[in-house]
Amino acid sequence: MTSPADRPAASDGAVLHHRLEGSAAAPPLLLGPSLGTSTALWDRVAPELSVSHRVVRWDLPGHGGSPAGLIGPGATVADLAALVLALADSLGIGRFSYAGVSLGGAVGLHLAVHHPERVEKLAVICSSAHFNGSKPWEERAALVRREGVAQLVGSAAARWFTPGFTVERLIEDQRTVDPEAYAACCDALAAFDLRGQLPRIAAPTLAVAGREDPATPPAHLREIADAVPGAALAEVPGASHLAPAERPEAVLTALRAHFDGGTRRGMEVRRQVLGDAHVDAAQARQSAFTARFQDFISRYAWGEIWTDETLGRRERSMITMTALVAHGHYDELAMHVRAARRNGLTPEEIGAVLLQTAVYCGVPAANSAFAVAQRVLAEERPGL
Numbered sequence: 344m345t346s347p348a349d350r351p352a353a354s355d356g357a358v359l360h361h362r363l364e365g366s367a368a369a370p371p372l373l374l375g376p377s378l379g380t381s382t383a384l385w386d387r388v389a390p391e392l393s394v395s396h397r398v399v400r401w402d403l404p405g406h407g408g409s410p411a412g413l414i415g416p417g418a419t420v421a422d423l424a425a426l427v428l429a430l431a432d433s434l435g436i437g438r439f440s441y442a443g444v445s446l447g448g449a450v451g452l453h454l455a456v457h458h459p460e461r462v463e464k465l466a467v468i469c470s471s472a473h474f475n476g477s478k479p480w481e482e483r484a485a486l487v488r489r490e491g492v493a494q495l496v497g498s499a500a501a502r503w504f505t506p507g508f509t510v511e512r513l514i515e516d517q518r519t520v521d522p523e524a525y526a527a528c529c530d531a532l533a534a535f536d537l538r539g540q541l542p543r544i545a546a547p548t549l550a551v552a553g554r555e556d557p558a559t560p561p562a563h564l565r566e567i568a569d570a571v572p573g574a575a576l577a578e579v580p581g582a583s584h585l586a587p588a589e590r591p592e593a594v595l596t597a598l599r600a601h602f603d604g605g606t607r608r609g610m611e612v613r614r615q616v617l618g619d620a621h622v623d624a625a626q627a628r629q630s631a632f633t634a635r636f637q638d639f640i641s642r643y644a645w646g647e648i649w650t651d652e653t654l655g656r657r658e659r660s661m662i663t664m665t666a667l668v669a670h671g672h673y674d675e676l677a678m679h680v681r682a683a684r685r686n687g688l689t690p691e692e693i694g695a696v697l698l699q700t701a702v703y704c705g706v707p708a709a710n711s712a713f714a715v716a717q718r719v720l721a722e723e724r725p726g727l
C-alpha cells in the first residue's frame with residue numbers, strides 16, 4: 344500500500360473524483376483520462392470492461408468532478424500517480440490493472456516503473472514516455488494561465504479526432520476544465536521523460552496507437568513496445584488522439600485480449616485450430632457491428648469450450664463436424680475439416696466421421712458433407 348509520503352498533499356483528505364462499475368469481487372481495473380477530458384472518455388468502453396472487472400474511472404484534478412486544488416504549479420506525473428494510489432487505497436484496492444490515455448497513460452508508466460508491486464497489467468493508449476520536450480507544454484500552460492481555455496476549446500476536435508468526427512461531451516469537458524489545474528497538468532507533461540526507465544517495467548504491457556494521432560503518433564507507442572520487455576503493440580486505424588472515444592470497439596477488443604485471460608487464451612487456441620490466415624481475415628473483416636460477436640466467439644467458444652481439456656482436440660473436431668453436418672452448416676464444415684486436419688485427424692478418420700453422420704443425420708446431409716470434405720482435402724492432396 345502507499346506510504347504516507349506518497350499520499351497527495353491535500354489536507355482535507357480529498358481524493359480524485361471517480362466512477363465505479365462492475366462487481367466489487369472482480370479484479371480491479373483503473374482507467375485514466377487524457378488532458379482536458381474526464382471519465383466520459385471511457386463511456387463507450389468502460390461498461391463492457393466492467394463485465395469482467397471492477398472498473399474505476401478517475402478524473403484529473405480540476406477536470407470532470409475532481410477538485411482543482413489537488414495539484415498546483417510545477418506538478419509532476421509522480422504527483423498524479425500518488426493521487427491515483429491514494430484513490431486505490433481509499434477503495435481498498437492493493438494491486439490493480441491499469442489503462443490510461445495520453446497523460447493518463449504516462450501516469451500508468453510511472454506507476455509500473457516506480458510502484459511495480461501495485462500494477463498487475465498495463466495498457467497505455469495514445470500516450471508516450473515523453474511528450475516532445477517541455478517547450479510546447481510550457482507555452483500551453485502560459486497561454487491557459489493568461490487567457491483561460493477558450494482557444495483550446497476551439498481547436499479540441501482537430502487535436503483529438505480525425506476530420507469530421509467529434510464527441511460533444513468531451514469538447515464540453517475541455518470547456519469546463521479549471522485553467523490552473525489544466526496548466527499544472529501541462530507542467531507535468533513538460534517535465535515527463537521516462538524513456539530510460541521503460542526496460543524496468545515488469546507488468547505485461549500493451550501499447551495502443553491511434554494511426555492518425557498527431558499528438559502521440561504510432562512511433563511513440565512503438566518506442567514503448569520496443570523498450571518494455573515483452574510488450575505488445577496494437578495500432579487502431581481511423582483513430583486520432585482519443586481512440587477510446589473514436590474507435591471504441593477496436594480499443595475494447597485490444598484491451599479485452601490484454602486484460603482478460605479467457606480472451607487471450609481463446610485467441611491462442613482459435614489460431615492453433617483455425618489457423619492464422621482465417622483468424623487474421625476474420626479480424627480484418629470485423630466492424631463495429633460484429634466486434635462483440637467476434638469477442639464472444641474468442642472468449643466463450645475458444646477461451647472456455649475448446650480450451651477445456653476434458654476432451655482432446657481430435658474428439659472436439661469429430662463432435663463439431665457431426666453437429667455441423669446435422670444442421671447443414673456446410674461453409675462452417677469446410678473450415679472445420681481443415682481444423683480437424685490441424686487437430687491430427689487423418690482423411691480416413693474424417694471420412695469415417697462423415698459415414699457415421701449418414702446414419703444419424705441422414706444420407707442427403709452426409710452426401711453434401713462428403714462433397715465439401717472432398718473439396719477441402721483435395722486442397723492438400725490434389726487428385727483425391
Ligand SMILES: O=C(O)CCC(=O)CC(=O)O
Pocket residue numbers: 376377378379444445446447502532558559584
Ligand atoms: O489536447 C491535446 O492537444 C493533446 C494533449 C496531450 O497530448 C496530452 C493528453 O492528451 O493527455
